[in-house]
Amino acid sequence: MTELRVTRLETSAVDAYLTVLNDAFLGQIPPAGLVRERAAFHARPGAHYGVFDGTELVGVAAAPTRPMTLPGGIVAQVSAVTSVAVSPSHRRRGVFATLVRHQLADLAEHGPVLSALWPSQGALYTRFGYAPATWQGPLVVRHGARLRPGVPIAEGRVRELPRQRAMAAIRELHDRIAPSHAGWLHRDDGHWTLLLEDPVGGAAPSDLRFALHDGGYLVYRVVPKVTPAGRRHELHIRDLAAVDTTVRAALWRHVLGLDLSGSVHFELSTPDEPVLHMLADPRAAEQAVRDGMWVRLADVPGALALRRYRTALSITFSVTDALLPGNAGLWRLVADESGKAVVERGSGEPDLALDVAELGAVYLGGTSLAALAAAGRVRARDPELLAVADAAFGHTPLPHCTIVF
Structure with a gap:
């Protein structure tokens, strides 16, 4: 196998794209589904990625931007990742990891600040900073x-x-x-x-x-x-x-x-x-x-400043992110009474310590910070401040994605 190369696919690659996609799903995509995939490919130029082994297309994914409602009624663009597939002849050769890493790096550089998907296999995405944001x-x-x-x-x-x-x-x-x-x-x-x-x-x-x-x-x-x-x-x-x-x-x-x-x-x-x-x-x-739907923050300060918070909040937190180092480190979030927040680099001892995946889990308000802390996934210096942060990040009704994409 030669060195893998990732690129955005031109419209002329639609047949090769559909072949990889259908082969990865063992030929079980119905004809009507392939017709829709072809139409989506042409309707969203530049939204499809391909991984090449030499001149052979061996992995594909689509990541069109779509408007999503965030807590507080904010509507923002997210990268709606779908149709991720690897040719059966190239499984377990790093194609999937290469594809996901490239797409995240692309988001970190060009946006949007959020990525969302419905994974066919959850364990595949936990190592890339995704976590369930709706249940x-x-x-x-x-x-x-x-x-x-x-x-x-x-x-x-x-x-x-x-x-x-x-x-x-x-x-x-x-x-x-x-x-x-x-x-x-x-x-x-x-x-x-x-x-x-x-x-x-x-x-x-x-x-x-x-x-x-x-x-x-x-x-x-x-x-x-x-x-x-x-x-x-x-x-x-x-x-x-x-x-x-x-x-x-x-x-x-x-x-x-x-x-x-x-x-x-x-x-x-x-x-x-x-x-x-x-x-x-x-x-x-x-x-x-x-x-349900999983979320990944590609730009921690940008994403956290987009949404609104239920209560005023002033908190310092440290983040780990193995794939996007620009997200890692100490941050300070200050939300006013209206719920609007400013997120900047912080200093001193953090009130919370967590991975970027945990930020994805709580981002829409569907997973509790306190529950993650009880599970050992969030470390809190002060239980009372954790309770305040938990309330601020929450959302009623619970977040809900009404269509599987």
């Missing part, structure tokens, strides 16, 4: 579940509309709601296509149904199920958004009350999903929580 997973609400009496429910009707009539309102609602939810990626036409025309389980797009309220919407699909007791179709929520919990309750009441339905499944729920506390029988719901 979410499948929620199943069984047949017959109802909301408890007294749950505040928004007035107004939930209407089911065909896609052609629903989409304009849904997109407007999403754009209105997204700034209040840390972790939400803002969507363009391609992202809506990915969400709505790539249903889990191979169902056709026509299987999607659209329920709208003036303050929110619900997109779901029906998986036919017939039991000895009759039709008990599973309902799988694809997308759910609401301006407040009363609208969310109205949407949940609608989907739980549909005739001929059985269990309701919400694949990307968060631990603080309100319906868990709205049900008359809490045991009617089962939820499995796991890591």
